[in-house]
Amino acid sequence: MIRILSFAVVVLALAAGFAWLADRPGELSLIWQGQRIEMSLMVAATLLASLIAIILIAIWIVRVVWLSPHSISRYFRARKRDRGYQALSTGLIAAGAGDAALARKMTARTRGLISADQEPLIHLLEAQTALIEGKNDDARKKFELMADDPETRELGLRGLYLEAKRLGANEAARQYAERAADKAPHLPWATLATLDYRSQSGHWDEAIKLLDQSRASHVIERHEADRKKAVLLTARAKDKLESDPKGARDDALAALKLSENLIPAGLIAAKALFREDNLRKGASILEKLWKHEPQAEIAKLYVRARSGDSAVDRLKRASKLEAIRPNNAVSLAAVAESALEARELSLARSKAEAAARIQPTEGIFLLLADIEEADTGDDGRIRHWMNQALKSPRDPAWTAEGMTSPEWLPVSPVSGRLDAFEWKMPVAQIAGPVEEHAEETANAAIRSLPPVSAKQQPESVRRTPETIVKVETVKEEPITRTIAVPAPSESVLVPETVVVGTTTVTTSEPKSEKPKAMPRRPEDEDAAPAEPFFGRPPDDPGVREVPSAEKTNFRLF
Template structure:
């Protein structure tokens, strides 16, 4: 485009010049070697321009003839290079599609057309061809050669890292990732892999230093970097809590400044403050975290902040948490547990049933069973609540990669990924508990359902290895003469606590002003239990009967 504009400007300038000369005619006289040459000014300008054009054309012809061998050689060389790049592109596409024969064919053609020193992508094509052909040793050797070349160092280290991960050589993968992160800190995969390996080894200081370097190099965005740094600071605070509570407190508070929704950081900061007898600040941190996300661990630590509190004092603290987040199932469950410890059974039942209305989970029905046992001791109703717990959804837990942990962990014990644990309901199929950050194969096998553990699934279209044949069974009961039974003991009154027997339940309201709601499950239980005969009542005689 620029050349066209220049050409147009030159033509326009020549036209304007000739028009200017045509408007101003004149004669040109030249005496050269005794001869007088006279011509018009227009003719002289035309001859001068023609002479200049002829000289330029002559120079171009001479230069073209002189450089023609080099031009021809360069033409064939460029044509050969273009064919080589076309073969290289076709080979890479074939390798990505998994066509080993086409990739090998294009590799040989590319080798004949382009030198490997000229184009490093030939090494990549050969390595990918070895991988899809299953020649992993040859591919690893090719990646090692690429790692020694400064131009392809990062690509070779990436290939070696993936191969080490495939073989399960985690230590070798860590070393390759560290080399890549040292040579090229702008690579996200190297930074994240090194960060995970250092976190899995508990090297929190090195992981924090690497994270700061990657953040300076803009490898991670600000939000993701802040979250990972908060997790690392929380992990380091966990390790320092028992030995140095002050440093643990500073790390946990720094983590909360980066991510105020990180519940483990709030718990560690509160524990450190409680050990320093700073109850007010620790409670305020828990209250702030509770407003963001009501968590059972926060409620448990907040209620038991002071070791010398009575059950009534813990109930007051639980009710204060409920006032911060009303109509919340976790808050109601915390009040119900504290009320059960304080023997406020009517309040405990009311709050537990309200929590069951909002979120019917396993723990809330188990709590109702405990309340029922402390209140009435009715075996049938206790079994009823236990049955409801078995049928209810599981409670949320710290879950990562299909395993659950009783406490939060910074790194997944399965994949080694940083910040993998989430507070959510675990899967019903494979929910394995993790203790001390380790998971064994036996625990994973024992976590399978009993039917799957005892009887493995049978493939479609095949018969099972063992079949059970149902046969009718006849059971006959031998009739016995009736005999006198001693006077039965009133089990319900014997099991009932003294406070419940002596003091009848109030119908108008709870002891501390709570209104009494209608029972959530007020109907008689499905299994009312064994009925004790009345005094003087005779038992029916046993008779024979058939089941089938």
């Protein structure tokens, strides 16, 4: 555009000059070697302009003829280079697609058209071709050549790092990553890999220093950098907790400032504060974490914050946690456990059963088994809860890449990745509709318990007993018939099982006296079956005495 405007300006200037001369006519006379030459001023200007144009054209023709060999060679060289770059592009695409034959063919063609000194991408094409052909040693040599060239250093180190990771040479991979991070700190892969390796070796100070440098160079986003630094500070505080509680407290509090919901940092900070007898601040940190996400570790540390507290005091602290997060399975389980230690068995049972209805897990059923052992000592009921625990999903735990740990770890033992552990249900138990039928499963487990005996059953749950007969036929489809017979109010239910041939009879009779069987009436056929206190008997009712057949004189059919 500028050249066109410049040409137009020159043409207009010439036209304006000739027009100006035309408006001012004159004569020009020239005497040269005794001859007089006269012409008008317009003719003289035209001849002068023509002479200049002829000279310029002649110079251009001479220049073109003189430089024609070089121009011809440059043309063919550019054409060859273009063909080489086309082959290089095709080869890289073929290598990326996994076409080893075409990649090797394009590599040879590129070598013949372009010099490797002029185009470093030829080394990359050769290395990628060697990789897809399975020639890993040749590919590694190419990457080493690229790592020695300042122009392709980062690309070569990246290739060597990936090859070392593939072969499992973690030490070599660490060295390549650190070398790349030193030469080019702006590379995210080198920075993150070096950060993970330093974290695996426990060099927390060096890892934090590298993370600060990466954040200053905007390699890692601010939110991600704050999270990783909080994890590193928590890991360093964990190592300092036994030897330097004050330093551990400072690091943990600094981690909480960067990530306020980092539970491991809050736990370490609370432990350090409790050792300094600063119970109020430590409890405040735990309460804040509890509001965000209730966890069993938080409850355990909060309840046992003061070592000299009695079981009743720990129950009060657990009740305070329940008040902060009511209707929560973890809160109810914490209260139930503390109530069991305080021998408040009725409260422990009610809270544990409520927790089981909300979230039936292995831990809550094991707690119910402990409560049952302390309350009734009934082996059948205890085995029932243990059986429910075996069939229930596991409790949430610190999980990273399919592996669980009893405590939080800053680095995954599987891949070495920083901040990999999460508090969640193990992967093996996630599959399946666990949460959808949680309440139904817990209610069914609770209803399936048999009634407790007179000595074991609390007064608050005793009912007026009735005689119940349950008949099941083994050979054919089960037939269940229930006959309710009133019994004296002072009697207490005692479940019994009678085996007669292929028929099982389950009875519940008053212990004090045995009522005589009443004849079966027609209206009893349609009567609703009377269920025991918790519904049906458990899967394992325990060891019972088998009474003689004379105790029941019922006509089965």
